[in-house]
Amino acid sequence: MHSDLIIIGAGPGGYETALEAAARGLSVTLVNGGKLGGTCLNEGCIPTKCMVRDASVAMTLRDATEFCATEVKYDIDFNKVITRREGVVSQLRDGVAMLLKKAKVNVVDGMAKFKDSNIIEVDGQEYDAPHIIIATGSHSRTLPVPGADSEWVLDSTGILNLEFVPAELVVVGGGVIGMEFASVFAALGSKVTVIEYMKQILPPFDSDITKRLKQSLSKRGIEIITGAGVTRLEQNYEYKIDVTYTLKGEEHHKLCDNVLMAVGRGANVEGLGLENAGVAYSTKGIPVDDNMQTNVPGIYAVGDVNGKMMLAHAATAQGRRALNHILGESDNINFDIVPSAVFTIPECGMAGLTEEQCKERGMAIETGKSFYRANGKALAMGEADGYCKLIFAKESGLLIGAHIMGADAALLAQQCADLMSLGATRQRMRDIIFGHPTLSEIILVAAQS
Numbered sequence: 135m136h137s138d139l140i141i142i143g144a145g146p147g148g149y150e151t152a153l154e155a156a157a158r159g160l161s162v163t164l165v166n167g168g169k170l171g172g173t174c175l176n177e178g179c180i181p182t183k184c185m186v187r188d189a190s191v192a193m194t195l196r197d198a199t200e201f202c203a204t205e206v207k208y209d210i211d212f213n214k215v216i217t218r219r220e221g222v223v224s225q226l227r228d229g230v231a232m233l234l235k236k237a238k239v240n241v242v243d244g245m246a247k248f249k250d251s252n253i254i255e256v257d258g259q260e261y262d263a264p265h266i267i268i269a270t271g272s273h274s275r276t277l278p279v280p281g282a283d284s285e286w287v288l289d290s291t292g293i294l295n296l297e298f299v300p301a302e303l304v305v306v307g308g309g310v311i312g313m314e315f316a317s318v319f320a321a322l323g324s325k326v327t328v329i330e331y332m333k334q335i336l337p338p339f340d341s342d343i344t345k346r347l348k349q350s351l352s353k354r355g356i357e358i359i360t361g362a363g364v365t366r367l368e369q370n371y372e373y374k375i376d377v378t379y380t381l382k383g384e385e386h387h388k389l390c391d392n393v394l395m396a397v398g399r400g401a402n403v404e405g406l407g408l409e410n411a412g413v414a415y416s417t418k419g420i421p422v423d424d425n426m427q428t429n430v431p432g433i434y435a436v437g438d439v440n441g442k443m444m445l446a447h448a449a450t451a452q453g454r455r456a457l458n459h460i461l462g463e464s465d466n467i468n469f470d471i472v473p474s475a476v477f478t479i480p481e482c483g484m485a486g487l488t489e490e491q492c493k494e495r496g497m498a499i500e501t502g503k504s505f506y507r508a509n510g511k512a513l514a515m516g517e518a519d520g521y522c523k524l525i526f527a528k529e530s531g532l533l534i535g536a537h538i539m540g541a542d543a544a545l546l547a548q549q550c551a552d553l554m555s556l557g558a559t560r561q562r563m564r565d566i567i568f569g570h571p572t573l574s575e576i577i578l579v580a581a582q583s
């Protein structure tokens with residue numbers, strides 16, 4: 135069967151691009167081996183954010199006596215967490231199916247394999263197109279240590295299948311996935327320990343932010359051990375898991391009921407028959423140019439599979455760039471300004487460069503800082519724990535980085551990304567009228583400071 139465009143994978147890289155390509159007049163075949171919506175909708179962004187909301191409700195109940203309540207008694211019913219989460223996911227998945235049907239995208243259920251650079255095969259059936267976009271996503275990685283492959287070690291998908299809140303949970307890896315689950319399960323009642331290899335949690339985030347987040351989560355009772363390497367995992371006769379790790383050259387142990395392995399994700403490049411099409415790849419992913427084109431003209435790779443930036447909205451934007459290139463159109467997408475957030479409680483949000491990156495690039499910068507505790511709305515909300523750092527280029531005054539920890543940090547980082555995209559300078563930001571009282575004023579005060 136022939137189409138103008140074949141897309142492999144229906145995550146936010148694949149299905150969003152399929153919808154846009156169809157709206158722009160292309161006939162599209164979308165091949166997907168898993169559930170529509172990919173990792174993001176079924177096992178990533180959406181189910182985890184449902185659980186973040188449950189965690190935040192639990193914390194509100196716990197802290198209610200600081201507000202209007204005298205005493206609040208509550209139990210966590212984890213079945214309700216699961217039921218609500220699955221309901222949201224299936225509602226959204228039905229929505230994706232409906233949109234694809236309406237757009238007349240030819241959705242093929244199955245695993246695609248390249249036969250050559252224009253033909254793919256799915257369950258013995260051939261499909262051909264002059265342009266192919268690979269959007270096959272990524273999978274959880276594990277550690278090459280004894281016990282890491284055991285069925286009682288959970289990855290981010292496995293932990294979503296838990297039917298109870300573990301009494302004691304060890305999270306291996308203090309990255310985005312690890313910290314989000316640590317925050318959720320601590321709020322739902324688990325005793326959580328995070329073991330991170332690097333000196334700080336969330337390595338790509340600004341160290342000013344991660345230090346504060348670590349303090350904040352530690353106050354919530356989460357134990358965070360940094361600079362520690364896990365060397366072995368064993369289950370004892372009482373079904374407790376013994377996690378062995380080394381810290382400053384000494385061996386330590388942590389006993390727990392469940393382990394979440396969250397040490398990064400690897401690109402889905404195996405089994406695609408990339409060699410049949412001559413597409414270069416490695417375990418890090420499929421290398422692409424600025425138009426997301428691989429070494430083979432007409433074949434593109436977007437989203438997690440190219441290893442550039444493992445974020446849902448980055449996958450979608452990369453898909454749009456690939457499509458524009460196919461259609462011979464230009465765009466203004468700036469991949470240097472991708473907002474990202476960690477939905478811990480409190481949240482962290484960032485956009486643009488970190489102070490460390492500016493130093494590495496030898497850039498002259500100025501910073502502006504502000505604190506939630508000095509913001510009227512934050513205090514009214516009972517959310518005094520938070521911090522904002524803005525980075526400006528010294529000479530031009532352009533806003534080039536924003537780093538925020540605190541309530542609604544993801545939204546505030548998005549606001550900064552908008553300002554950055556439109557070329558806002560420190561001076562120009564000071565002239566914008568910010569509504570009062572809002573958390574957004576935290577950005578204004580940082581620009582004024």
Ligand code: FAD
Pocket residue numbers: 142143144145146147148165166167168169170171172173174175177178179180182244245246247269270271272290311402405406436437438439443444445446447448449
């Ligand atoms: P995917 O969403 O992984 O989709 C790939 C699809 O391709 C899948 O359906 C797969 O079955 C299919 N496929 C694979 N191989 C083949 C083949 N050979 N043939 C046919 N189909 C195939 N990002 C955010 O921006 N915000 C968040 O809050 C966030 N939270 C996350 C939480 C967790 C726990 C995880 C794991 C990830 C999270 N992410 C988040 C990351 C986000 O999910 C990914 O960046 C995003 O899903 C990548 O989209 P994609 O289209 O590249 O791939």
Ligand code: NAD
Pocket residue numbers: 277306307308309310311312314329330331332335336337362363364396397398399443444445474475476477
């Ligand atoms: P990650 O790369 O963010 O974090 C992995 C962590 O594991 C790192 O901090 C790393 O230092 C640590 N680590 C590696 N080896 C270790 C070892 N031997 N012992 C202890 N720690 C070790 O990866 P992730 O958390 O698995 O997430 C994967 C991707 O998913 C990320 O790139 C992220 O962009 C995406 N994601 C995004 C969101 C979001 O946007 N809110 C949420 C979840 C996931």
